[in-house]
Amino acid sequence: MRIGVVATGGTLDRAVVEPVRAAAAALDPAIRIDFHEQCFKSHGHFAGSDGEREDAFVAYANDDVHDAVWFGRGGYGTCRIAERAVARLEARARGKLYLGYSDAGCLLAGLYKEGFEGAAHGPMPGDVLTKGIEPVARALRWLARRDPAALEPSLGRSPPAVAFNMVVFSQLLGTPLEPDLAGHVLMLEEVDEPMYRIDRTLFHITSQASIRGVAGIRLGRCDPIVPNRPDFRAGAEEVARFWCDRAGIRWLGRADIGHDSANKVVPFGRR
Amino acid sequence: MRIGVVATGGTLDRAVVEPVRAAAAALDPAIRIDFHEQCFKSHGHFAGSDGEREDAFVAYANDDVHDAVWFGRGGYGTCRIAERAVARLEARARGKLYLGYSDAGCLLAGLYKEGFEGAAHGPMPGDVLTKGIEPVARALRWLARRDPAALEPSLGRSPPAVAFNMVVFSQLLGTPLEPDLAGHVLMLEEVDEPMYRIDRTLFHITSQASIRGVAGIRLGRCDPIVPNRPDFRAGAEEVARFWCDRAGIRWLGRADIGHDSANKVVPFGRR
Numbered sequence: 318m319r320i321g322v323v324a325t326g327g328t329l330d331r332a333v334v335e336p337v338r339a340a341a342a343a344l345d346p347a348i349r350i351d352f353h354e355q356c357f358k359s360h361g362h363f364a365g366s367d368g369e370r371e372d373a374f375v376a377y378a379n380d381d382v383h384d385a386v387w388f389g390r391g392g393y394g395t396c397r398i399a400e401r402a403v404a405r406l407e408a409r410a411r412g413k414l415y416l417g418y419s420d421a422g423c424l425l426a427g428l429y430k431e432g433f434e435g436a437a438h439g440p441m442p443g444d445v446l447t448k449g450i451e452p453v454a455r456a457l458r459w460l461a462r463r464d465p466a467a468l469e470p471s472l473g474r475s476p477p478a479v480a481f482n483m484v485v486f487s488q489l490l491g492t493p494l495e496p497d498l499a500g501h502v503l504m505l506e507e508v509d510e511p512m513y514r515i516d517r518t519l520f521h522i523t524s525q526a527s528i529r530g531v532a533g534i535r536l537g538r539c540d541p542i543v544p545n546r547p548d549f550r551a552g553a554e555e556v557a558r559f560w561c562d563r564a565g566i567r568w569l570g571r572a573d574i575g576h577d578s579a580n581k582v583v584p585f586g587r588r
Numbered sequence: 589m590r591i592g593v594v595a596t597g598g599t600l601d602r603a604v605v606e607p608v609r610a611a612a613a614a615l616d617p618a619i620r621i622d623f624h625e626q627c628f629k630s631h632g633h634f635a636g637s638d639g640e641r642e643d644a645f646v647a648y649a650n651d652d653v654h655d656a657v658w659f660g661r662g663g664y665g666t667c668r669i670a671e672r673a674v675a676r677l678e679a680r681a682r683g684k685l686y687l688g689y690s691d692a693g694c695l696l697a698g699l700y701k702e703g704f705e706g707a708a709h710g711p712m713p714g715d716v717l718t719k720g721i722e723p724v725a726r727a728l729r730w731l732a733r734r735d736p737a738a739l740e741p742s743l744g745r746s747p748p749a750v751a752f753n754m755v756v757f758s759q760l761l762g763t764p765l766e767p768d769l770a771g772h773v774l775m776l777e778e779v780d781e782p783m784y785r786i787d788r789t790l791f792h793i794t795s796q797a798s799i800r801g802v803a804g805i806r807l808g809r810c811d812p813i814v815p816n817r818p819d820f821r822a823g824a825e826e827v828a829r830f831w832c833d834r835a836g837i838r839w840l841g842r843a844d845i846g847h848d849s850a851n852k853v854v855p856f857g858r859r
């Protein structure tokens with residue numbers, strides 16, 4: 318298997334290359350991981366200009382070489398290129414896997430909207446620097462072997478699912494990237510936000526007519542939460558239950574996803 | 589003139605009462621300002637529970653006493669009550685003025701959507717604590733006399749306008765609070781956000797089909813901006829121009845609004 322890494326948001330640290338390749342070699346020496354040189358570029362906030370990031374993603378998605386496109390890390394910037402990048406994809410790109418989370422959710426959404434079956438929410442190479450090798454090894458076991466132990470555990474006994482960072486998802490609603498999620502389980506996680514923002518984001522998400530048709534919402538981990546002044550009193554689960562109840566959306570409980578080492582894989586649209 | 593103050597988001601400090609009443613008396617001894625006791629309540633993040641805030645707003649909007657409802661301050665919480673509050677308003681409420689900004693934009697949006705002609709974006713009593721008496725006095729001159737010098741200066745030579753805090757506006761898009769803004773000048777201001785979030789918020793706003801029908805966008809002040817790591821390179825105006833250009837929305841220049849003492853009044857829907 319050959320995996321191509323691109324960074325559609327923030328710049329990737331070269332220090333991720335060696336441990337990620339070592340984890341792949343430990344799993345299966347036949348796995349080859351190519352880090353597109355674009356990953357290490359820097360252009361203000363981004364891993365290269367919009368054009369450079371878009372071109373790198375499109376190149377790896379359309380080529381005859383890679384079986385999977387792995388988003389290098391999050392940060393911010395994928396929304397600036399996602400619509401144009403998806404429009405440039407060719408038939409070859411439809412058969413590949415696309416794995417990432419956080420800011421990369423913008424492209425996962427756009428791919429899923431266009432009928433791609435390989436989009437999945439899960440760990441990225443950059444995780445190795447702050448979360449250790451465990452999430453990266455889990456992602457590789459899913460990419461190379463579809464290891465069922467890598468999957469979010471509620472999958473298989475529920476309707477088709479998708480997973481997103483809450484703010485990233487909120488900011489793509491109503492844009493050309495928003496997929497039709499009728500009948501889907503929507504899993505949402507958050508990181509580094511104060512409770513009042515989690516509350517406001519869930520107001521926005523659950524108030525959309527398009528979202529009121531989901532099969533239900535599962536809440537991933539929201540951790541760490543930035544201190545709220547004054548104290549918000551309610552936690553993320555209480556707030557999520559509140560908005561589900563207000564919107565008539567089914568509350569399905571927690572999801573085993575988040576910005577942490579335990580982050581499991583959620584293949585979009587699969588049971 | 590009798591003005592009723594309610595706090596639909598965060599708790600108001602009682603220290604605002606005296607200077608705001610003094611500013612009103614200096615302008616016209618006939619102005620009476622009632623601060624609803626709800627303003628000073630505290631319920632976690634909010635100025636009282638959702639029910640208390642909703643009831644206070646509805647009471648002052650529907651009564652036979654007040655000519656204007658003035659939002660006491662911003663904070664967060666108006667989105668939790670706006671839809672229900674607007675649904676409870678009676679005919680008497682349609683003839684009143686409603687002045688505020690920031691978090692209060694959720695109710696201004698909901699009122700404007702329901703055809704209320706008195707909604708306006710402008711200074712609030714709570715501004716006196718951090719921005720001095722000037723914005724409060726300006727708001728009073730508009731409320732009591734419709735002082736044209738209080739108005740955002742591009743008004744009068746442009747199509748009907750609305751004004752919002754950028755994040756607050758982003759988070760009401762697609763919800764039952766979003767008004768039809770076809771043909772309107774949309775003025776947007778921001779405070780205390782890093783550039784990457786301003787960029788993402790403007791992606792979200794300008795990517796909406798509903799927003800692509802506006803007459804154009806004017807950018808208010810975005811100040812202070814939280815430091816962006818790494819440096820974003822582009823400033824708020826460059827980013828706003830970028831997204832207008834990308835979306836085919838007319839860039840109209842700057843607006844004289846913001847979270848500051850110079851914040852001018854923008855009556856919704858007026859030229």
